[in-house]
Structure formats: C-alpha cells, structure tokens
Amino acid sequence: MTENMTENQRERARNKELFKKMSSKEKLNYIWHYYRWHITGTILVVIFAISVISVMLEAQGADIYSTDVVMLGLVFTDERYEEQLQQFQETMDVNINILQNATSGDPEMVMANELLFMVSLIDNKADIMFLTQQKYETLVTDGEVFTPLNDIVELNEVFNLYELQTYNEDVYGIKLTTSPIDGIKFGEDLIVCISGHPKDLEHTVNTLNYLLEK
Incomplete structure (x- = not known):
C-alpha cells in the first residue's frame, strides 16, 4: 500500500503521525504556523460581519x-x-x-x-x-x-x-x-x-x- 502512495501522500502521512505525537502546545504552534493566514482571514471576516450588523442596528434606532x-x-x-x-x-x-x-x-x-x-x-x-x-x-x-x-x-x-x-x-x-x-x-x-x-x-x-x- 505504501509503495503505491505518491510523495505528497507519504508526506501527509508522515505529518499526520508527527502531529499525533505532539503536545497540545506544539499542536497549536503547528496549526498557527501553517494556517495562520486562514485563521486571520476568518477572524477579519467575522469582525467585518459583526461591524456591519452593529451599523445596521444603530441605523434602526439603537x-x-x-x-x-x-x-x-x-x-x-x-x-x-x-x-x-x-x-x-x-x-x-x-x-x-x-x-x-x-x-x-x-x-x-x-x-x-x-x-x-x-x-x-x-x-x-x-x-x-x-x-x-x-x-x-x-x-x-x-x-x-x-x-x-x-x-x-x-x-x-x-x-x-x-x-x-x-x-x-x-x-x-x-x-x-x-x-x-x-x-x-x-x-x-x-x-x-x-x-x-x-x-x-x-x-x-x-x-x-x-x-x-x-
């Protein structure tokens, strides 16, 4: 089975095993390192959405x-x-x-x-x-x-x-x-x-x- 895996698949498998062995802090650092832009983008979208809602509520007479x-x-x-x-x-x-x-x-x-x-x-x-x-x-x-x-x-x-x-x-x-x-x-x-x-x-x-x- 391993022989039929592509290099990318083998790399993902190695990372998955490595991730399992990490401590909670190491996992957080790993996630932040590889996904920080996704996380930051999501937070900014949520902030923008809440801000829009806030403006709408204020416009309605808050x-x-x-x-x-x-x-x-x-x-x-x-x-x-x-x-x-x-x-x-x-x-x-x-x-x-x-x-x-x-x-x-x-x-x-x-x-x-x-x-x-x-x-x-x-x-x-x-x-x-x-x-x-x-x-x-x-x-x-x-x-x-x-x-x-x-x-x-x-x-x-x-x-x-x-x-x-x-x-x-x-x-x-x-x-x-x-x-x-x-x-x-x-x-x-x-x-x-x-x-x-x-x-x-x-x-x-x-x-x-x-x-x-x-």
Whole structure:
C-alpha cells in the first residue's frame, strides 16, 4: 500500500503521525504556523460581519450614549444590576456592556466576546474600558488605544487611592480589585482605562471620576 502512495501522500502521512505525537502546545504552534493566514482571514471576516450588523442596528434606532463602558473580564452580576444599568442610562447617559473573557470557560463565547470587544473599539463604543491585565498589556503598547490619564487634571485626586498602571512613563490604567458599580462583582482584578478617542472626553472623565470616587 505504501509503495503505491505518491510523495505528497507519504508526506501527509508522515505529518499526520508527527502531529499525533505532539503536545497540545506544539499542536497549536503547528496549526498557527501553517494556517495562520486562514485563521486571520476568518477572524477579519467575522469582525467585518459583526461591524456591519452593529451599523445596521444603530441605523434602526439603537440607543446612543455619551459614554459607553465595556467590561472584558471575569465579571458577575446580581439582581441589582438591571436597576443600576437603567439608572446609568437614564440619569447619566452612560451604557454598560459586560463581555466575559477567556477565564469564563466557554471557548466559543470567549471568541465571540473578544470579537465584540474589537468591534466596540472600531465603532467607538468603548469610552471607558475595564480590562484584564493581559488584555491591557496587549493593547497599551499601541499608543492610540488609551488616553494618558496623567494628562487629565480632573483625575489627579483619585490617583492616590489606587495602583496605577504605567507605560513609557505615562499612566494609562488604574487597577481595581473590586467593582465600583452596585450589582457587578469582579472575579479578578481589572484595569480601567479611557479610550484614546472617546466620543465626549469631558463626559467620560466625569463618569470615571464618579465611579472611582464612590
């Protein structure tokens, strides 16, 4: 049987046997090496599709808020959350969007929420971001994603109350060990940041100040 195989078939058979012997990490590296462009292309298509849907929903009259808050991490809500959300929306013109990250368990939900987060950035609906340490460190190296908080005089008073996250001598994040919003509980420490391009910087700063001074 082996003698009748073509060289390509023998090569595929060898690769298949080699793949079986790899560790999980080695398998991931192998898949990424050979299929990274396919994976990247698929992700971009999904992001584009979600973005189109988002634009369509907005065009149909979806609510637009002066400040959008996005939480990407291990975040839980209780029975008080819906009332708090309604209060933020109606009295402060602030919306809150909670997206579970990788530690939440379901890989498909994690991927969907990661994509939704990226769409939020693209659609300018992430004025204030609560992020995991890993996500923060991934994004902070891009100087356009976050606004340097040390440039915002109104936030100086809260700096002494929290652990600051710096990059290249600028403060880009504030570490929170507990949620500043009733009805929301953090399952891990999160870093709060301001978008590099908030829709309304003054409103966003006032909102963050309100949250941090509670």
